[in-house]
Amino acid sequence: MRLNPTIPLKMMTAAVLHGKEDVRIEQVAVPQAGPGELILRVAVALTCGTDLKVFRRGYHARMIKPPALFGHELAGFVAEVGTGVTGFKVGDQVVALNSAPCGRCYYCRRDQENLCEDLLFNNGAYAEYVRIPERIAAKNTILVPHGVPLEHAALTEPLACAVHGFEDCNPRAGDTLAVIGGGPLGLLLIHVAALAGCEVIAVVKRPSQAKAAHALGAAHVVHTTHATNVVEAVRALTPDKRGVDIAIEAVALAETWEQAVEMVRNGGVVNFFGGPAAGTKVSLDTNRLHYGDITLKATFHHTPAICRRALELIAGGKFKAGYFITGRAPLSELNEVFAQMADRGNQIKTAILPGDGMLPGQLAGDLGLFP
Numbered sequence: 001m002r003l004n005p006t007i008p009l010k011m012m013t014a015a016v017l018h019g020k021e022d023v024r025i026e027q028v029a030v031p032q033a034g035p036g037e038l039i040l041r042v043a044v045a046l047t048c049g050t051d052l053k054v055f056r057r058g059y060h061a062r063m064i065k066p067p068a069l070f071g072h073e074l075a076g077f078v079a080e081v082g083t084g085v086t087g088f089k090v091g092d093q094v095v096a097l098n099s100a101p102c103g104r105c106y107y108c109r110r111d112q113e114n115l116c117e118d119l120l121f122n123n124g125a126y127a128e129y130v131r132i133p134e135r136i137a138a139k140n141t142i143l144v145p146h147g148v149p150l151e152h153a154a155l156t157e158p159l160a161c162a163v164h165g166f167e168d169c170n171p172r173a174g175d176t177l178a179v180i181g182g183g184p185l186g187l188l189l190i191h192v193a194a195l196a197g198c199e200v201i202a203v204v205k206r207p208s209q210a211k212a213a214h215a216l217g218a219a220h221v222v223h224t225t226h227a228t229n230v231v232e233a234v235r236a237l238t239p240d241k242r243g244v245d246i247a248i249e250a251v252a253l254a255e256t257w258e259q260a261v262e263m264v265r266n267g268g269v270v271n272f273f274g275g276p277a278a279g280t281k282v283s284l285d286t287n288r289l290h291y292g293d294i295t296l297k298a299t300f301h302h303t304p305a306i307c308r309r310a311l312e313l314i315a316g317g318k319f320k321a322g323y324f325i326t327g328r329a330p331l332s333e334l335n336e337v338f339a340q341m342a343d344r345g346n347q348i349k350t351a352i353l354p355g356d357g358m359l360p361g362q363l364a365g366d367l368g369l370f371p
């Protein structure tokens with residue numbers, strides 16, 4: 001779509017998903033801002049397990065149909081402001097979230113915007129520029145405070161999911177909280193809970209995850225490959241083996257869903273944070289659930305208010321954002337980065353740098369490139 005034929009069409013480098021494990025780095029037209037829209041120059045896009053899933057399947061039922069631009073965790077600079085947009089100007093540093101709720105449906109009216117029936121998703125972070133649709137520009141694009149590296153700000157989306165999951169458990173300071181899973185979201189949950197004053201037990205598989213869990217504030221680490229019985233190993237870390245106050249499952253397997261229920265104390269809360277494949281069934285002891293007065297819940301996605309809190313946490317200084325970004329690569333190497341992720345490399349998140357692979361810190365100085 002050409003909105004303004006007087007502006008010559010510029011080309012940019014972008015990753016285009018064509019199908020199953022088929023991502024091509026191509027030259028496509030730089031998007032132009034329609035009414036209410038923003039065009040951002042992407043400073044950094046972070047890799048995410050969801051993107052790897054999309055890469056492997058070649059599509060995402062709700063979010064992406066090929067051929068399509070993709071990538072959804074990003075921070076950048078406002079490069080063009082559509083007519084009618086207020087609150088942003090060219091050069092502003094922002095995080096644009098990957099979705100925005102409609103504000104009108106049943107769920108939105110009940111403060112459950114994460115379940116919006118018309119949640120609008122946006123993808124296209126693995127590119128030099130990205131279009132931010134009107135609704136996301138209006139509801140879920142946030143100015144990044146000065147001094148906060150854009151690489152850190154790009155963590156807002158996954159961190160918002162973690163903050164949402166943690167808050168959904170109604171935690172109290174001093175609670176013992178187990179997180180099962182040492183992937184990026186598991187580690188974010190561990191860090192969020194530790195910063196909030198919980199005693200965190202991390203249940204992880206690999207040595208690199210154990211090291212990260214400790215660094216991010218876990219008081220104890222249970223290695224699933226060493227422990228003969230993970231549930232007993234976790235319970236042994238609580239007084240009288242009573243069990244944890246809160247157990248958060250962040251692996252997305254039936255087995256770990258069941259373990260989460262078994263390791264929680266009577267009256268405790270279990271959050272099934274990981275989303276298993278459709279059709280997955282688990283087996284739970286109903287007698288224990290009833291007489292143990294156990295709360296089972298799950299958390300999906302985020303809301304605009306939680307995204308703002310997540311960015312505040314990043315900007316606040318205590319949150320170790322830098323710890324989560326373990327690698328950097330130019331956009332041209334995206335396929336290699338996905339291959340490493342699929343191979344279960346030790347990276348937590350890789351910062352994909354568009355253009356010539358400049359670091360975000362350097363980008364801050366080249367605002368003069370904008371018209």
Ligand SMILES: [Zn+2]
Pocket residue numbers: 048049050072073157158
């Ligand atoms: Zn993500």
Ligand SMILES: [Zn+2]
Pocket residue numbers: 101102103104105106107108113115116117118119
């Ligand atoms: Zn809605």
